[in-house]
Amino acid sequence: MRTLITNGTIVGADGSTAADVLIDGEKIALIGRNLAATVTADETLDATGKYVIPGGIDVHTHMELPFGGTFAKDTFESGTRAAAFGGTTSIVDFAVQARGASLRQGLDAWHAKAEGNAVADYGFHMIMSDVNDATLAEMDGLVAEGVPDFKLFTAYPGVFYSDDGAIFRAMQQTAKNGGLIMMHAENGMAIDVVAADLVGEGKTDPYYHGVARYPIFEGEATNRVIRLAEAAGVPVYIVHLSARDAMNAVREARDRGVGVFAETCPQYLFLSLEDLGHGFEGAKFVCSPPLRPADHQEELWTGLIKDDLQLVSTDHCPFDFEGQKELGQGDFRMIPNGLPGVEDRVDLLHDGGVVAGRISPERWVEIVSTAPAKLFGMFPRKGTIAVGSDADVVIYDPKATRTISAKTHHMDVDYSCYEGRQVRGQSDIVLSRGSVIVRDGQFTGRKGAGKFLKRSIADYARIS
Numbered sequence: 001m002r003t004l005i006t007n008g009t010i011v012g013a014d015g016s017t018a019a020d021v022l023i024d025g026e027k028i029a030l031i032g033r034n035l036a037a038t039v040t041a042d043e044t045l046d047a048t049g050k051y052v053i054p055g056g057i058d059v060h061t062h063m064e065l066p067f068g069g070t071f072a073k074d075t076f077e078s079g080t081r082a083a084a085f086g087g088t089t090s091i092v093d094f095a096v097q098a099r100g101a102s103l104r105q106g107l108d109a110w111h112a113k114a115e116g117n118a119v120a121d122y123g124f125h126m127i128m129s130d131v132n133d134a135t136l137a138e139m140d141g142l143v144a145e146g147v148p149d150f151k152l153f154t155a156y157p158g159v160f161y162s163d164d165g166a167i168f169r170a171m172q173q174t175a176k177n178g179g180l181i182m183m184h185a186e187n188g189m190a191i192d193v194v195a196a197d198l199v200g201e202g203k204t205d206p207y208y209h210g211v212a213r214y215p216i217f218e219g220e221a222t223n224r225v226i227r228l229a230e231a232a233g234v235p236v237y238i239v240h241l242s243a244r245d246a247m248n249a250v251r252e253a254r255d256r257g258v259g260v261f262a263e264t265c266p267q268y269l270f271l272s273l274e275d276l277g278h279g280f281e282g283a284k285f286v287c288s289p290p291l292r293p294a295d296h297q298e299e300l301w302t303g304l305i306k307d308d309l310q311l312v313s314t315d316h317c318p319f320d321f322e323g324q325k326e327l328g329q330g331d332f333r334m335i336p337n338g339l340p341g342v343e344d345r346v347d348l349l350h351d352g353g354v355v356a357g358r359i360s361p362e363r364w365v366e367i368v369s370t371a372p373a374k375l376f377g378m379f380p381r382k383g384t385i386a387v388g389s390d391a392d393v394v395i396y397d398p399k400a401t402r403t404i405s406a407k408t409h410h411m412d413v414d415y416s417c418y419e420g421r422q423v424r425g426q427s428d429i430v431l432s433r434g435s436v437i438v439r440d441g442q443f444t445g446r447k448g449a450g451k452f453l454k455r456s457i458a459d460y461a462r463i464s
C-alpha cells in the first residue's frame, strides 16, 4: 500500500517546508515537491491548507490503572482509539509492580492488557513499588528489552512511596544500566499530615485536596530528587510538574548543568485550583499534583518556551464522576486521583500555545511529539517526518474549530475537564504506520493493530 500526501506543509521541530510525503507500507519512503508527477500511489490524500506532522506521542498514560479500590476506565483499546482521534499515535503507559511481586509480573500483566487491544503503538515505563536486591537486578533486564524507565514516588505513603534510600539505590542502578528514573515529586508524608488535619476540621470537599498538597511540598521533593540524582551521577525526569516551586527547582538545576528533564500536563496549563471548588463537582478535577492557583500557569508556559520543560504529556487516568469519583463523598482523600486527557492534548497545546501566540508551530510539534520521542528512545523511528521513519502521520487542520465535550469525545469517561471549551486546530486524517486509522471523524483502524514499542535508552544517555 502506497499513500501520497500532497500539498501540505510539513511541520517539524527543526522547521517547516511545503512538500509531499510518500508512504510505502509502514514507512515514510520519500519527501519532495510535486511527487505526484513522478510516483504512483494507491491513495492520494490532499493536505492543502493543512499541516503534516508526526503523530503525537503521549509518554504518560494510565490505562486500566488500579487506584483507590477501582480502575482507570479506559482500556488500551478505548484509550488508544481516543488518543488517535486527538492526533496521538503512540503512548507510553505505566506498568505497575505490585508490592511484593516482581517487576516481571507487573510488566507481563500490562503486556496482557495491551496486546491485541491497542489500536496504535504503545510502550511501557515501569512503576517500582519495592526497591530491593531482586527488583534492582531485574531493572537491567527491562532496560535490555525496551522498558528503560522506572518511576518512583515520594508521594502516596503506604502505596507507591519510596524513601530516599530506595530512590538513591534505584538511581545508582540506572547509572550502570543506562535507564532513566522518573519521579513523582511531592512530599507525601507532609501532605498526609495536612490532609488529616483538614479532614479533622471538617474540610472534606474536593477543594481541600488542592489545599492540602502545598506547592512547596512539590518544590521540596523536586529539589530533593534532583539532588539525589546529582549525587548518583544520573539524569532524572520529573513527571507532571505543576507548581512554580518545582519549576524553580528544575530551572536552577539545569542552570547548574544538571541533567534534569521535566514534563507538565494540559491540566496545569489550562485549569486551576478554582476548578476544584463548586462542592463535590470539584472531584472531577482531583489529580496529583493538584491543580494550582492560576498564577502558576504562566511560569509553566515560560518553562515550555525556554525548554526547562521539554514536553507535555497528559497523565491520562480517567475515572467516571458517577460511581468512581463519588467514592470520595465526605472525604477528599478517597477520591480516585486522575483526569481524562489523552484525546485533547494536541489540540489544547495548539490552541493555547500556537494560536495564542506563545509558541511556534515547530515548538508545538517538538513538545507533543519530537521531544518525547528523543527523551524516551523512539527517535527517529517516531517523532519526525523523515524518510525511513514510521508513517505515524497526522494531517492537521490548524483552522478547524471544535468544542470539547463529553458528548462527543471518545474517551470512556462520563465528563470532560474542558466541557464547552472551544479550541482551534484539529486532526483531520491520522495514520498509524501507514494505515489511516481516523478519517472524517470516523475510526477506520483495527483493534490489536498497535504494536509494543521496544525503546532504547534516551539520546542524552547514548552520548554521555
Ligand SMILES: [Zn+2]
Pocket (backbone or CB within 6 Å): 060, 062, 315
Ligand atoms: Zn501518572
